Amino acid sequence: xxxxxxxxxxxxxxxxxxxxxxLGVAGTAEAAPGPGFYARSHHSSYADCQATGQAGYxxxxxxFLCEPLSSTRxxxxxxxxxx
Numbered sequence: 347x348x349x350x351x352x353x354x355x356x357x358x359x360x361x362x363x364x365x366x367x368x369l370g371v372a373g374t375a376e377a378a379p380g381p382g383f384y385a386r387s388h389h390s391s392y393a394d395c396q397a398t399g400q401a402g403y404x405x406x407x408x409x410f411l412c413e414p415l416s417s418t419r420x421x422x423x424x425x426x427x428x429x
């Protein structure tokens with residue numbers, strides 16, 4: 347059941363990221379933290395991102411990152427997770 351939920355969430359995150367790229371929201375390489383991490387969601391504040399990361403502990407575990415979308419878009423915080 348957890349694998350199915352994780353796969354569904356990964357699919358949603360991939361579609362959301364692809365949609366954002368198509369709209370030109372996140373087009374810089376500086377936004378990606380490294381291999382194995384996937385953009386899960388975006389938030390308007392760092393505190394909201396941290397709360398979502400901690401709430402999803404059972405899905406992606408204790409390893410997650412909250413970073414600004416890019417150097418020019420500091421107002422959008424992206425939650426990066428490892429599945």
